Amino acid sequence: MKVIITGASGLLGQYLNIELSKKNEILALYNTRVGNTKNYSSIRVDFRNLTELRKIILEYKPDCVIHTAGITRPEAADAMPYSEVKKVNVEATREIAESCERINARIIFTSTDLVYDGNSGGMLSENGKINPLSSYAVSKVEAEEVIKSVTENYVILRTALLFGIGLNGSVNNFHIMLENLKKRNLSYLFVDQIRTPLSLLNASEIISQIVISGIKNITLNFAGPQRVSRFELGELLCKAGGFDETLLKKIYLKDIPTVKPVYDVSLNTTLLRKSGFCQKDLFEEILRILQ
Numbered sequence: 001m002k003v004i005i006t007g008a009s010g011l012l013g014q015y016l017n018i019e020l021s022k023k024n025e026i027l028a029l030y031n032t033r034v035g036n037t038k039n040y041s042s043i044r045v046d047f048r049n050l051t052e053l054r055k056i057i058l059e060y061k062p063d064c065v066i067h068t069a070g071i072t073r074p075e076a077a078d079a080m081p082y083s084e085v086k087k088v089n090v091e092a093t094r095e096i097a098e099s100c101e102r103i104n105a106r107i108i109f110t111s112t113d114l115v116y117d118g119n120s121g122g123m124l125s126e127n128g129k130i131n132p133l134s135s136y137a138v139s140k141v142e143a144e145e146v147i148k149s150v151t152e153n154y155v156i157l158r159t160a161l162l163f164g165i166g167l168n169g170s171v172n173n174f175h176i177m178l179e180n181l182k183k184r185n186l187s188y189l190f191v192d193q194i195r196t197p198l199s200l201l202n203a204s205e206i207i208s209q210i211v212i213s214g215i216k217n218i219t220l221n222f223a224g225p226q227r228v229s230r231f232e233l234g235e236l237l238c239k240a241g242g243f244d245e246t247l248l249k250k251i252y253l254k255d256i257p258t259v260k261p262v263y264d265v266s267l268n269t270t271l272l273r274k275s276g277f278c279q280k281d282l283f284e285e286i287l288r289i290l291q
Contacts, residue, residue: 001025003211004062006096007069008042009035012110014167015204016066020211027060029069035168047092057099064106064211067096070139074114075258077136089139090146097150106216108155108207109147111140113195113223115158118262122194122227125268126158126219133260144219152217155210160223160267163233164200164289172200177234181243189231191250194264196223197233199285206277215275221267226282233282240286 001024007013008028014036020026021040028042045052047069057065070089071077077085093109100107116124117131132138147154163174174197177187203222228236234248253261269279280288 001064001211002060002062003027004029004057004060004065006047006065006067007072008037008040009033009168009170010068010072011166011170011172012162012200012203013068014170015164015200016068016207019204019208020066023208024211027056027062029056031069033169035170047088050092050095053092053095054099057096057105058103061103062105064108065096065100066108066110066207066211067093068110071136074134074136074260077139078134078260080135082135082138085135085139086142089136090142093143094146094150097147097154100153101151104153106153106155106214107147107151108157108210109143110222111144111156111158112137113158113160113221113265113267114262115141115144116265116267118265120264122264122266123268124221124265126221126271133262154216154218156219157207157210157222158219158267159198159203160221160265161195161197161230162200162203163197173230174233174237178237178241181238181241181247184244184247186247186249187234188249188251189229189234190253191229191231192252192263194227194229194266196225196227196266196269197282198222198224198279199289201288202280202285206272206279209277213276218271218275220272220275220277221269222272223267223269223279224282224285225269225279227266228282236283236286240283241290
């Protein structure tokens with residue numbers, strides 16, 4: 001199968017390159033960082049250049065486009081004019097969806113758990129209340145609607161907190177916390193933000209299974225099986241790695257005025273499992289990462 005991966009030098013993208021290349025012909029699209037795309041067929045493209053983006057897709061004629069590219073850090077998106085965020089996160093998504101529709105290719109789009117209302121009590125289903133608080137989350141809601149208006153050949157993955165080892169300079173809070181613990185530095189972690197974390201390893205494996213499955217016209221919560229705070233995730237990491245738990249320090253969302261207070265966007269993943277995709281245990285995944 002021919003697969004284009006956008007955002008291929010990013011946090012999830014580099015894991016997708018490794019996993020999808022095992023059984024597929026991949027084309028990795030990146031912008032500023034090269035990452036591990038140098039090990040695969042790859043093209044550098046600015047996602048604001050819609051003409052070039054369209055040309056790549058129509059000429060390559062993939063069976064599937066896994067679209068992870070975009071402005072993905074909420075704090076970065078909030079610091080920009082929304083018109084700039086929309087160009088990358090919404091208009092580029094529209095171009096990809098329209099190009100996929102022209103060649104009968106499927107688009108697999110990574111949205112976010114932050115589209116949901118964080119005050120609804122958690123373990124939200126795909127029908128949960130939508131209430132995006134950040135520009136990033138607003139753009140993801142718009143992108144979802146654009147995809148559904150253009151094609152039925154889609155899978156939208158409302159992706160939870162991803163964790164693991166960042167590759168080739170990509171970073172995430174779990175990796176930063178791990179390095180802090182190794183150096184016996186303090187880690188400050190929210191106790192009042194609840195998520196359902198999914199490992200980067202497991203996320204790439206499940207997306208590979210979705211590519212093969214051929215399912216379409218569906219929105220899925222894409223998350224791990226366990227509901228934890230960031231502080232509890234830190235405790236599990238300490239238990240798995242034998243680190244000193246006193247290096248973990250509790251903080252609260254109200255203490256950080258620059259952070260939009262999304263309290264509980266833990267996700268119910270019953271539909272994901274009923275669709276044939278099973279996640280791995282959170283603690284077991286932490287142990288796998290540490291191996």
